Amino acid sequence: MIKRLTLKIARIETETKNVKTFHFSHKLEAEPGQFIMVTDYENGEKPFSLSICELDHFAITVKRIGDFTNQLFQKKCGDYLSIRGPYGSSFFVSKKKVLLVGGGCAVPTLYFLSKRLLSNNADVTLINGAKTKDELIFVDKFHSLFIQEYFVTDDGSFGEKATSVQKAEEILKTDNFSFVYASGPELMLFALKDKLKKINYEFLLERYMKCAIGVCGSCTIDPLGIRMCVEGPVLNREKIEKLTEFGHYHRDASGKRIGF
Amino acid sequence: MHKRLKIKFLGSEIDSPIVLPAGVMDMSFSSLQDAIINGAGIVTSKSLTVQPRAGHEGPVVAEFEGGMLNAMGLCNPGIDDGLKEIEQFKTNFAAPVIVSIFATNVHDFMQLAKKVDHSSAEFLELNLSCPNVFDEFGIPLAASPQQVFEIIKAVKEMTSKPVIAKLSPNVHAIIPIAESAQKAGADALCLINTVGPGMLIDIRMRKPILKNKFGGMSGPCIKPIALKLIYEVHSKIGLPIIGTGGVQSGEDVIEMWMAGASLVGVGTAVHYNGMNIFTKIKQEIIQFLEDQNYHLLMDVPRLPSQVREK
Ligand SMILES: Cc1cc2nc3c(=O)[nH]c(=O)nc-3n(C[C@H](O)[C@H](O)[C@H](O)COP(=O)(O)OP(=O)(O)OC[C@H]3O[C@@H](n4cnc5c(N)ncnc54)[C@H](O)[C@@H]3O)c2cc1C
Numbered sequence: 364m365i366k367r368l369t370l371k372i373a374r375i376e377t378e379t380k381n382v383k384t385f386h387f388s389h390k391l392e393a394e395p396g397q398f399i400m401v402t403d404y405e406n407g408e409k410p411f412s413l414s415i416c417e418l419d420h421f422a423i424t425v426k427r428i429g430d431f432t433n434q435l436f437q438k439k440c441g442d443y444l445s446i447r448g449p450y451g452s453s454f455f456v457s458k459k460k461v462l463l464v465g466g467g468c469a470v471p472t473l474y475f476l477s478k479r480l481l482s483n484n485a486d487v488t489l490i491n492g493a494k495t496k497d498e499l500i501f502v503d504k505f506h507s508l509f510i511q512e513y514f515v516t517d518d519g520s521f522g523e524k525a526t527s528v529q530k531a532e533e534i535l536k537t538d539n540f541s542f543v544y545a546s547g548p549e550l551m552l553f554a555l556k557d558k559l560k561k562i563n564y565e566f567l568l569e570r571y572m573k574c575a576i577g578v579c580g581s582c583t584i585d586p587l588g589i590r591m592c593v594e595g596p597v598l599n600r601e602k603i604e605k606l607t608e609f610g611h612y613h614r615d616a617s618g619k620r621i622g623f
Numbered sequence: 624m625h626k627r628l629k630i631k632f633l634g635s636e637i638d639s640p641i642v643l644p645a646g647v648m649d650m651s652f653s654s655l656q657d658a659i660i661n662g663a664g665i666v667t668s669k670s671l672t673v674q675p676r677a678g679h680e681g682p683v684v685a686e687f688e689g690g691m692l693n694a695m696g697l698c699n700p701g702i703d704d705g706l707k708e709i710e711q712f713k714t715n716f717a718a719p720v721i722v723s724i725f726a727t728n729v730h731d732f733m734q735l736a737k738k739v740d741h742s743s744a745e746f747l748e749l750n751l752s753c754p755n756v757f758d759e760f761g762i763p764l765a766a767s768p769q770q771v772f773e774i775i776k777a778v779k780e781m782t783s784k785p786v787i788a789k790l791s792p793n794v795h796a797i798i799p800i801a802e803s804a805q806k807a808g809a810d811a812l813c814l815i816n817t818v819g820p821g822m823l824i825d826i827r828m829r830k831p832i833l834k835n836k837f838g839g840m841s842g843p844c845i846k847p848i849a850l851k852l853i854y855e856v857h858s859k860i861g862l863p864i865i866g867t868g869g870v871q872s873g874e875d876v877i878e879m880w881m882a883g884a885s886l887v888g889v890g891t892a893v894h895y896n897g898m899n900i901f902t903k904i905k906q907e908i909i910q911f912l913e914d915q916n917y918h919l920l921m922d923v924p925r926l927p928s929q930v931r932e933k
Pocket residue numbers: 398408409410411412413423424425426427428429430431432433468469471568569570571572573596
């Protein structure tokens with residue numbers, strides 16, 4: 364199925380010095396955890412998770428880290444971008460008491476998930492963690508959802524001084540959750556996995572994506588050989604436990620293995 | 624149970640006629656394994672080069688009604704790391720492997736072939752036909768019978784493994800090229816690589832959709848071209864053929880077989896259905912054999928050959 368759209372940027376929101384949210388006025392039929400490929404046809408094409416997806420609009424939240432994202436940060440309202448998707452697997456939307464664990468710029472996808480969980484009457488608790496205060500994102504947006512929320516920073520500059528994983532471990536000891544969702548840097552997820560001995564979970568994992576439609580093989584993950592752009596980026600516990608690659612290495616644009 | 628689909632190919636007996644072709648889903652040992660688990664008989668590596676290549680910037684693919692364009696730009700981890708993936712594949716799986724190699728000159732082809740010769744792979748495929756690196760390397764080698772001859776001759780001296788030449792459909796006469804491949808000692812041919820290349824435009828942004836502007840066409844729209852070339856080459860040249868181009872179903876495999884293919888590559892269709900498309904295709908072939916009262920796929924007669932010209 365051809366899923367390409369050429370859309371004008373409807374609004375740009377500055378989240379932090381290095382993070383912006385790009386809004387588009389278009390109805391996109393998508394599920395939380397799914398991503399889109401974005402290009403201006405000049406600077407490459409890159410994957411971004413949907414952070415907001417409402418009846419008549421959607422958004423992505425982008426951290427500036429390299430060439431592509433730098434160029435994206437130069438765009439203005441009304442500029443066109445070419446978008447394809449949504450692609451990939453999505454989070455299971457529970458009805459029960461669930462814990463969401465987010466780290467850094469991978470948190471916004473959990474906002475889209477929270478909204479879906481809430482409309483499904485789930486009981487949502489969120490841990491939003493970052494290195495430091497300036498890097499915490501979506502604080503106000505999550506606040507407006509009236510969920511149970513914990514903010515943590517590595518340096519204690521906002522909320523509690525702890526990592527997302529430490530906080531999760533603490534809360535899981537005292538409270539009963541039926542499911543954990545997490546999105547963040549791979550080593551955070553890898554550390555979190557060890558704390559989730561009994562509970563079911565889903566993680567969003569990032570791998571280098573090129574075609575995003577499951578033909579090129581760039582984003583396959585060992586030893587299952589599944590395509591992270593189609594069978595991922597959201598994987599469940601059963602699959603994650605089988606991965607030998609998770610937490611150890613990923614492949615770059617050429618397919619060469621790079622250690623974490 | 625699918626022994627009915629076994630095929631003899633270059634002295635090996637292969638359980639399934641389905642080949643995972645070069646460049647599709649074959650970056651890692653684990654995706655090669657997944658292809659076998661899902662019913663492929665042989666898997667091919669990415670086209671490996673002397674040095675790693677990151678490939679072209681995106682967009683590298685563009686879909687359209689009849690298939691897709693791709694300009695991956697030969698991304699691969701380089702021959703050394705690429706062969707490591709093959710060795711890892713071989714630690715758990717016995718299925719035959721084709722290593723595809725790409726170079727722009729005889730010397731590099733020889734160097735690559737030597738490395739493949741020392742690997743556990745069964746077959747060596749020469750990608751003489753990538754249409755997506757024109758800016759970098761110019762016209763594909765497969766456009767020149769002379770170059771095809773020189774490369775294959777040189778490579779044959781470096782390896783005892785059977786050599787498959789992957790040819791381009793984008794030439795005005797394929798027979799002289801296939802003939803030179805045969806004269807130089809090629810053991811089999813793979814037909815076809817992607818067609819065109821073609822182009823698509825985003826009319827709102829007034830830009831080509833592919834960053835590389837042009838990309839090789841694959842998928843259902845190229846099947847008739849593949850069939851025609853396979854039929855023509857099979858009629859005139861005795862070499863076994865891996866038929867590739869637009870195959871999506873068991874009936875497509877039968878068509879390729881009738882045209883003259885011994886094995887059949889299934890690439891772009893993996894995008895539509897994932898690797899379990901191979902399982903579906905195998906079931907459909909069996910269904911055809913049942914309906915038409917053939918026991919083995921190998922019992923299905925080919926089309927009568929084209930009468931020799933001249
Ligand atoms: C499923 C998925 C969802 C993502 N969601 C978001 C998001 O919501 N917000 C956000 O800011 N970022 C997200 N990313 C990461 C984003 O794609 C990269 O930040 C971006 O590609 C960087 O490009 P660059 O040119 O600016 O930086 P570069 O300097 O090119 O790259 C910096 C790093 O980004 C990663 N990266 C680069 N290209 C790719 C690629 N094609 N595929 C995957 N990773 C790549 C690599 O780890 C690389 O080391 C997501 C990635 C994936 C796979």
